């Protein structure tokens with residue numbers, strides 16, 4: 001039985017292995033391993049692609065968030081508002097700066113921060129809102145910017161999972177004051193190792209981020225006006241990302257096609273398929289369904305050679321390291337419910353239509369329901 005994993009990075013690699021080898025060899029020949037033309041080219045290409053003035057390559061998505069908050073001056077005594085349902089890094093960076101994460105419940109349909117709850121979470125200590133574009137779908141950015149603009153609170157986009165997603169035809173990363181990408185190997189644009197990018201139209205923030213990634217060094221060598229860190233992206237990783245970037249459109253289209261097929265085939269199964277706002281382009285970093293018998297479904301799929309993932313099993317307000325913040329069960333009921341019912345199905349670009357059919361058929365078998373016919377899929381206007 002062919003194994004259908006949640007990811008298939010080995011097959012993806014086979015599509016560009018020769019180009020990667022050439023790019024790595026060129027960097028080795030140059031003997032320049034920090035900065036250089038590959039890093040600059042990656043920054044320029046992503047700034048252009050995502051319609052922002054500046055892109056600053058850094059060492060990971062986490063460091064992109066950390067460095068962005070530092071550039072905004074967030075620190076001790078400040079509060080940062082963020083969703084209760086996201087990857088840990090989004091909140092971890094806030095706490096590491098001595099600021100307080102203020103957790104807000106999420107929208108039960110999009111899983112993104114619920115704008116209606118943000119106003120109540122804002123205080124005179126709020127120094128930023130961190131909106132996460134979870135699983136590859138943009139948060140409700142107009143509503144979020146509307147709440148914060150009168151109070152001049154900067155909005156950060158955590159777009160780690162959402163490169164090339166759009167909101168009202170505008171790309172993720174161009175929608176707030178500053179945005180962050182992750183190039184963690186499993187991300188839609190995944191590198192060979194850690195990596196990230198800070199994007200902003202704000203000249204001062206970009207300038208500050210450039211200094212902070214290099215220990216806060218000013219234009220004058222060995223003079224440090226701020227304390228930064230070593231948040232630099234390696235040249236080798238940038239060169240490999242440039243090769244992988246050439247395939248991003250094709251890979252995203254394939255993810256979207258897989259999702260469209262699932263949407264049709266899972267109809268009538270009783271599981272809830274992802275809701276996509278009609279002003280948004282979802283890039284399906286994860287295709288996450290809701291199922292009341294989630295753990296049973298997961299084991300059932302696993303026994304049939306199909307991988308799946310639980311992102312995320314515990315909401316951030318209930319993480320042990322945040323116990324002292326005083327949150328209790330019931331403070332973010334939607335996030336808590338999602339943690340019990342969410343399941344990500346394989347949606348990576350190496351899946352064939354038949355693979356997606358096989359996964360959907362297994363979901364129906366588990367649910368005791370009948371899958372729609374192949375004709376139902378044929379009637380769709382599929383992405384590729």
Ligand SMILES: Cc1ncc(COP(=O)(O)O)c(C=O)c1O
Pocket residue numbers: 060061062063086087089090132158160161181182183184194195196
């Ligand atoms: C939503 C979100 N934020 C931040 C990060 C952190 O990125 P990285 O793993 O590159 O540090 C990730 C990815 O792991 C993520 O999914």
